[in-house]
Amino acid sequence: MRRRHRRLEASADLDITAFLNLMIVLVPVLLLGMVFTQIRMIELNFPGMEAGEAPPTDQFRLVVTVIPDGLEVADSDRGLIEVLPAKEQNQDYEGLRTVLQQIKSRVPDKTDVILEVGPEVDYQTLVTVMDTVRSYSAVVAASVVEAELFPDVSLMDAEEGRTLAARADAANGEGA
Numbered sequence: 001m002r003r004r005h006r007r008l009e010a011s012a013d014l015d016i017t018a019f020l021n022l023m024i025v026l027v028p029v030l031l032l033g034m035v036f037t038q039i040r041m042i043e044l045n046f047p048g049m050e051a052g053e054a055p056p057t058d059q060f061r062l063v064v065t066v067i068p069d070g071l072e073v074a075d076s077d078r079g080l081i082e083v084l085p086a087k088e089q090n091q092d093y094e095g096l097r098t099v100l101q102q103i104k105s106r107v108p109d110k111t112d113v114i115l116e117v118g119p120e121v122d123y124q125t126l127v128t129v130m131d132t133v134r135s136y137s138a139v140v141a142a143s144v145v146e147a148e149l150f151p152d153v154s155l156m157d158a159e160e161g162r163t164l165a166a167r168a169d170a171a172n173g174e175g176a
Helices: 017-036 093-106 123-134
Strands: 062-067 070-075 079-085 112-117 135-140 143-148 152-157
Touching: 062 123, 070 093, 079 093, 093 123, 093 135, 112 123, 123 135, 123 152
Parallel strands: 062 112, 112 152
Antiparallel strands: 062 070, 070 079, 135 143
16 A cells, blocks of 8 residues: 655745835825815805795895806896806806905995805806805905905805896996
């Protein structure tokens, strides 16, 4: 009878030294990176009134309507102030900033604005309009500062399929 000789097989040890070195370097770098990230938040106020409550008739309520066709600036009681049509699929943020600066110079105590947003408006457009409505860059004493426009932003849904109003005719005395 023949004996079978078994070969002794040794199990290979896993060498994880390189992996551990990578983890020792990677974990602190990722933790330090978290310190430098900044999250920006915009506080929103949602308009609403108690049942039976009516707004004062002499109060100026500024409404900025955002739809893909363009922007409208209006007083909810007195009507349309300015129409800013979109140019090549881009909203006229500079025109909006100029109109709001003129309104702020006439009504300096006003801090709230209502954004009426259409359902087709994308998120980036909404955030850019919110930033435009809240403040603008101004030069004061040879340094650039953020000047306040209307920091109290409220959101509201615009009706679906809303189109841009006709441009106010200054010759007929319409608009501001």
